[in-house]
Amino acid sequence: MTETTTGPDLVQKEDAVHPKGTPHVVCRVDELPPGDRKIVEIDGRSIGVLNVDGRYHALMNTCPHHGAPLCEGVVKGTMADTAPHEYSYGRHNEFITCPWHGYEFRLDTGRALVKTERARVRVYTVVVDGDDVVLYV
């Protein structure tokens, strides 16, 4: 029942080449090393920009469930679908976990890990432009 497709959506690849929206410089590249994140406010919207193992992700900092500051949550992998009483951890660092109720969302698409959860987190394009980390909103 879990979301198993990997890799960014096609529309995101397109966005990475010709990003939509207005560019905003978040910080210099060396100010956001792997494992770090920054919460920025743009036009009244709180957005989290994360560097996860050299990959950049940006998500709305609001959990669609109860409005928690999602981007303050832990980035981690998850348990694969397994037979009863067996565990298998994998997909390390593909998910962000809501700091309140523990819902897991894919960093790249904003989709919930549990397929029946219809709520989705808005994601934004973030690119490195020269020495800058640039967020498109």
Add this chain to the structure above:
Amino acid sequence: MTTTEAPRGATDELDLKRNGVIDSDVHPNFVNGIRDLMPYMSETWKTRLGISGDDWAKGMAAAQFTLPLDYLYINPAGAYRADAAQPGVPPATDPVFTAKQLLDPHHVYRAVLLSGQCLGIGAMPDGMVAATIASAYNEWMTERWLQEDKRFRGALVVAPQDPEAAVAEIDRVAGRDGVVAVFMPLGQILMGEKHYWPIYEACARHELPLVTHPSGTENVFAKAPQMAGTPTFYLEWHTALGQIHQSNTLSMICHGVFEKFPKLKHVIAEGGFMWALEVMWKLDRDWKGLRNEVPWLTRPPSEYLLDHVRFTTQPFVEPHDPRHLAPLMEMMHAERVLMYSSDYPHWDFDNPDRALQGLTPELRRRIQVETPREVYGDRLD
């Protein structure tokens, strides 16, 4: 069959088969307790249980086994329908009278016998004793009831303390005419635990639904199912019994029992059912955040309950405002999960013609005829 009394106008056997009520909880009783099982036990076991002959100490503690039940709670309503007893004949000890009082007037096509006074043997300290009693009961039920009137169908009883013996007993008795289910008396270990999995495997293999029921031993005996504290009064205790079934249902779902045994059906008899609503909703909500603990659940947990768990109706819900009944039934998916039961001959008997009166005819048919047919299958006919 006294057709003039049949409320839905049964006119013949075919009509009874198509439209007759299926009652999923009827309790056949012993006249003289465990001594009724003596003809079905070896001399060795009769001696072991202290029931082989007249013993001066037969009424005293530790001189013989007694079947564990709720002897410490006193039901002021008497525990039985007053009219179920005849002079010198205790309630539901005579299949002919039982058929005349329950089956004929209420147009009952099949009545499933559950366990008599063996409901509580899961609390016995010695699993070998419980297994011996279960086997003897199955012989008694077959000879005394199933062979007497084919409208009686039975759930074979197993001892939950000893899964290996339970599987052997299922394999021994499952093929018998009239056997439609496996009855597992409840014990202290919650039902999702691997301890029980061999029993579930055998149920699934024989395509027999697993039936559980209040054991009548809850918090009276140390190895009985445990409630939160020991109630003082029968009223309090009887109402709190649903705790056990909630915990067992949660345990089975969370352990992935229905992923492991996709053919297993669990019938909860007389365990209530409205509690299942909150269980389903809360499980689904929390699962979204806690799935990593139980990654073998590949669907929202409520789906396992709706697909695999069935509830008998007695004692049926009586909301303060009768208008609330229909939305409750809709929320509960009553058309999928409920199966009619009378609990004859107990004091809180639900009359098949009256208890479900507030429901639509379509829903009554689902509950009294169709869903039980889906659960028991061809073994009913």
